[in-house]
Amino acid sequence: MTRRILITIEYDGTNYSGWQVQENGPSIQEEIEKALFKAEKRTISITGAGRTDAGVHARGQCANFDTESKIPVEKYPFVLNALLPHDISVSKALEVPLGFSARFCAESKIYTYRIYNRRQPNALKSRFFHHVPMPLDIDKMRLCADFIVGEHDFTAFSAAGGTHKSPVRKVYSIDIVKDGDDILISVFGSGFLYNMVRIIAGTLIAAGLDKISPNIVEQAFITNDRRLLGATAPAKGLELTKVNYSPKDLQEEHNVRIP
Amino acid sequence: MTRRILITIEYDGTNYSGWQVQENGPSIQEEIEKALFKAEKRTISITGAGRTDAGVHARGQCANFDTESKIPVEKYPFVLNALLPHDISVSKALEVPLGFSARFCAESKIYTYRIYNRRQPNALKSRFFHHVPMPLDIDKMRLCADFIVGEHDFTAFSAAGGTHKSPVRKVYSIDIVKDGDDILISVFGSGFLYNMVRIIAGTLIAAGLDKISPNIVEQAFITNDRRLLGATAPAKGLELTKVNYSPKDLQEEHNVRIP
Numbered sequence: 001m002t003r004r005i006l007i008t009i010e011y012d013g014t015n016y017s018g019w020q021v022q023e024n025g026p027s028i029q030e031e032i033e034k035a036l037f038k039a040e041k042r043t044i045s046i047t048g049a050g051r052t053d054a055g056v057h058a059r060g061q062c063a064n065f066d067t068e069s070k071i072p073v074e075k076y077p078f079v080l081n082a083l084l085p086h087d088i089s090v091s092k093a094l095e096v097p098l099g100f101s102a103r104f105c106a107e108s109k110i111y112t113y114r115i116y117n118r119r120q121p122n123a124l125k126s127r128f129f130h131h132v133p134m135p136l137d138i139d140k141m142r143l144c145a146d147f148i149v150g151e152h153d154f155t156a157f158s159a160a161g162g163t164h165k166s167p168v169r170k171v172y173s174i175d176i177v178k179d180g181d182d183i184l185i186s187v188f189g190s191g192f193l194y195n196m197v198r199i200i201a202g203t204l205i206a207a208g209l210d211k212i213s214p215n216i217v218e219q220a221f222i223t224n225d226r227r228l229l230g231a232t233a234p235a236k237g238l239e240l241t242k243v244n245y246s247p248k249d250l251q252e253e254h255n256v257r258i259p
Numbered sequence: 260m261t262r263r264i265l266i267t268i269e270y271d272g273t274n275y276s277g278w279q280v281q282e283n284g285p286s287i288q289e290e291i292e293k294a295l296f297k298a299e300k301r302t303i304s305i306t307g308a309g310r311t312d313a314g315v316h317a318r319g320q321c322a323n324f325d326t327e328s329k330i331p332v333e334k335y336p337f338v339l340n341a342l343l344p345h346d347i348s349v350s351k352a353l354e355v356p357l358g359f360s361a362r363f364c365a366e367s368k369i370y371t372y373r374i375y376n377r378r379q380p381n382a383l384k385s386r387f388f389h390h391v392p393m394p395l396d397i398d399k400m401r402l403c404a405d406f407i408v409g410e411h412d413f414t415a416f417s418a419a420g421g422t423h424k425s426p427v428r429k430v431y432s433i434d435i436v437k438d439g440d441d442i443l444i445s446v447f448g449s450g451f452l453y454n455m456v457r458i459i460a461g462t463l464i465a466a467g468l469d470k471i472s473p474n475i476v477e478q479a480f481i482t483n484d485r486r487l488l489g490a491t492a493p494a495k496g497l498e499l500t501k502v503n504y505s506p507k508d509l510q511e512e513h514n515v516r517i518p
Contacts, residue, residue, distance in 0.1 A: 010382045059383060077379045089382040120336045123269045123348040124318060127386075 002066050005073060006096045006250070007032075007080070009061040012087040014127050014236065019052045019061070028052070028088060032063065035083035040069050049102045049243040050109065053195075055235035057128060060110075060242040064102040096250055105249040108172065109192065110242040113185040113201040113233060122181075129182070130201075130237030136208035138178050141185075144207035144214035145174035148200055156220035156229060157200060158193035167193060176204070186241070198232045206230030261325050263359055264332060265509070266291075266339070267351040268320040273386050273495065274346060278311045278320070287311070287347060291322065294342035299328050308361045308502040309368065312454075314494035316387060319369075319501040323361040355509055364508040367431065368451065369501040372444040372460040372492065381440075388441070389460075389496030395467035397437050400444075403466035403473035404433035407459060415479035415488060416459060417452035426452060433459070445500070457491045465489030 009032070017025035021033075029046060036044040049062040071079060076093035084090070114129045116122055117136050125131070148157075151170040158167065170190040177184045185204060187197050206212045212230060220228040268291065276284035280292075288305060295303040308321040330338060335352035343349070373388045375381055376395050384390070407416075410429040417426065429449040436443045444463060446456050465471045471489060479487040 012382050012385070057383065081380050084382075086380070086385045087382045089380050089385075091379050091381070120350050121340050121345070121348045122350070123271050123343075123346045124316065124387075126271070126345045126348075128383075 002068060002098065003073070004064055004066050004096050004098050004100055005076060006062060006064045006094045006100065006102060007076060007090050008092040009058060009063060010089045010091055011058050011061065012127065013052060013055050013057045015087060016054065018054045018056065019048050019050075025054070028058075028061070029063075031084060031088050032080070032090075035080050036065060038083050039071070039079050040067060042068075047102050049106045050192075050240070052238075052240055053198075053235050056238045056240065057236075058240040059112075061240050062102045062106070062243045062245075064096060064100060066098075094250065100249055102243070105245050106191070106243050107246055108188065108190050108244045109240065110244075111187045111192070111197045112239045112241045113187070113197060114237045114239070115183040115185070115201075115205065116181045117183055118181040125182075127236060128239070130234050132205060132209075134209055136183060136205065137210065138176060138183070138208065140210065140214055141176050141183075141204045141208040144204055144212075144217060145176060145185075147215055147217035148203070149174055152221050153224065154193050154196055155224040156226050157196045157203075158226075159195035159199070159232065169193060169196070171200075174200070174204075195232055198235065198238060199226075199229055201233035201237065202230035204230070205233060261327055261357065262332070263323055263325050263355050263357050264335060265321060265323045265353045265355045265359065265361060266335060266349050268317060268322060269348045269350055270317050270320065271346040271386065272311060272314050272316045275313065277313045277315065278307050278309075284313070287317075287320070288322075290344060290347055291339070291349075294339050295324060297342050298330070298338050299326060301327075306361050308365045309451075309499070311497075311499055312457075312494050315497045315499065316495075317499040318371075320499050321361045321365070321502045321504075323355060323359060325357075353509065359508055361502070364504050365450070365502050366505055367447065367449050367503045368499065369503075370446045370451070370456040371498045371500045372446070372456060373496045373498070374442040374444070374460075374464065375440045376442055377440040384441075386495060387498070389493050391464060391468075393468055395442060395464065396469065397435060397442070397467065399469065399473055400435050400442075400463045400467040403463055403471075403476060404435060404444075406474055406476035407462070408433055411480050412483065413452050413455055414483040415485050416455045416462075417485075418454035418458070418491065428452060428455070430459075433463075435463070454491055457494065457497060458485075458488055460492035460496065461489035463489070464492060 019028045046063040046065040073095045077090045080090045116129045154169045155167040172188045175186040207214045278287045280286045305322045305324040332354045336349045339349045375388045413428045414426040431447045434445040466473045
C-alpha cells in the first residue's frame with residue numbers, strides 16, 4: 001500500500017549548496033533522500049515546499065514522499081534523525097492524502113531574516129545572522145515595510161533566474177522586532193519570487209541606513225526597476241520558518257481508501 | 260610605553276581544542292596571539308580569565324596582554340576582528356593598570372548551560388545546546404539547584420585533573436529559565452573547579468529526569484563522592500557568559516604614571 005508522508009525539516013544551511021540537488025556540493029534534498037534510501041532500501045524522491053538557496057536555513061521546510069514501507073508514520077522522525085547529519089533534522093511526520101503536494105498545496109509561507117546591529121562582528125551569531133555594523137533606524141525600516149505589504153507585481157524584488165509565471169504576490173505582513181543588538185524581520189506572504197525575501201531584507205536595511213527613501217518602493221512597483229532597491233541581503237541571515245497548508249488538504253481520506 | 264589591554268572575547272568553541280594552547284588542535288588563545296602577532300609584528304602572550312574546555316563557547320571571556328604599540332585602545336576590536344577567524348570575535352577593549360590580571364582579578368563569573376528538551380534533535384541548535392529527549396521536571400531541577408547554591412567544598416562536583424589549592428567555592432545563584440523547548444541554566448559564582456559547571460548541569464538534568472533525588476547534593480557535599488551526582492554534561496551546551504572585575508581593579512592610574 002502506498003502512503004504519502006509529509007515531513008517538517010530543520011536545517012543549518014551553512015554547509016549545503018541549497019535545498020535542491022546540485023552539481024556543486026551536497027544539498028539538503030540529497031541528504032534526506034540518502035537517509036530514506038538507507039531506511040527503506042529503495043530510491044525515494046522527495047518534493048519540497050520550496051527551494052532554498054545555498055546557506056539559507058530552515059525551521060519549517062516541508063517535503064513529501066511516497067513509501068511502500070510499514071514504518072508507522074510517527075516513527076519517521078526517529079528513523080531519519082538517526083541517519084541524517086547533525087545539521088539536518090526532522091521534527092514531524094504526517095500521513096497526507098496521495099493527491100497532496102508540499103509544493104502546490106502550500107498556501108503561504110513565513111520567512112525570518114536575522115540581523116545583528118552593532119559595530120563589531122559577533123562570533124556566536126556568524127552562522128545565522130547578517131552583521132550590519134552601522135546603526136539601523138527601525139522606524140524607517142517599518143515605514144518601508146508598510147509600502148511593501150500588500151498585493152503587488154514584485155518583479156523589482158526578484159532576481160533573474162526565476163521561473164515564475166506571474167510576478168504578482170501578496171505579502172500579508174512584515175514584522176520587525178528589535179531585541180538588544182538583534183533585529184528580526186518576519187515576512188508572511190502567499191508566495192515568493194526568486195530572492196524576493198533577501199531583496200526585501202536588503203531594501204529594509206538600505207532604508208534603515210538612510211541610503212534609500214522608504215517610499216522608493218512605490219516607484220519600484222511602478223517601474224519594475226530592481227536598481228531602486230537595496231542590495232540582496234546575504235543568504236545566511238535567512239530562514240524558512242513555516243509553510244502553511246489548509247487543514248482540508250492535509251486531511252487523511254482513510255474513509256475512502258480501499259486497503 | 261607599555262600598556263596593558265583587557266579584551267572581551269566571544270567564541271563558538273566547536274572547532275577548537277579549548278582556550279589554552281594544546282598539542283591536539285587549534286586553541287582560542289593561539290588564534291588571538293596569532294592575530295596580535297600579525298597586528299604588532301612581535302610575539303604577544305595573553306592571559307585569559309579562565310580556561311574553557313574543547314567545544315565550550317564564550318560570550319564574555321576576558322584576557323589581557325601588554326603592548327608597546329601606538330594602536331589606540333578603542334581600535335583593538337577593529338584590528339583583531341579583521342584578523343581573527345569568523346568564530347572568534349572581540350567585542351571590547353579597555354586599558355587597565357599594569358598590575359591587573361584577567362585571571363587573578365576575576366571576582367566572579369557567570370556561565371550559561373543550554374538544553375533543549377524535546378523528543379527529536381534540532382539541527383538549528385546542535386552547536387550551542389545539549390539535547391535531552393526525555394521531559395525534564397523544572398521544579399525538581401530548581402529544588403536541586405537550591406541545594407547547590409552557597410559556599411561548599413565542591414570536590415564532588417569536580418573532575419580529576421584540576422589544580423586548585425582549595426576546593427571551596429561560593430555559588431551565589433543558579434537560575435533556570437524555560438522558554439519553549441529551551442532550558443537555560445545560569446550559574447553565578449565566585450569561581451569554579453575543573454568541570455564544575457558541567458557537573459552541576461548534569462546533576463540538575465539527572466534530578467529533572469528523576470534519576471537522582473534533588474537532596475542527594477547534601478550527601479555529596481559531606482562524602483565528596485562524585486558518583487552520587489549526575490554525569491558531566493556535554494561541553495557544547497556550556498558558555499562562559501561574563502567575568503566580573505571590581506571597578507577599582509580596572510581603573511586607570513593615569514595620574515601616577517610617568518610618561
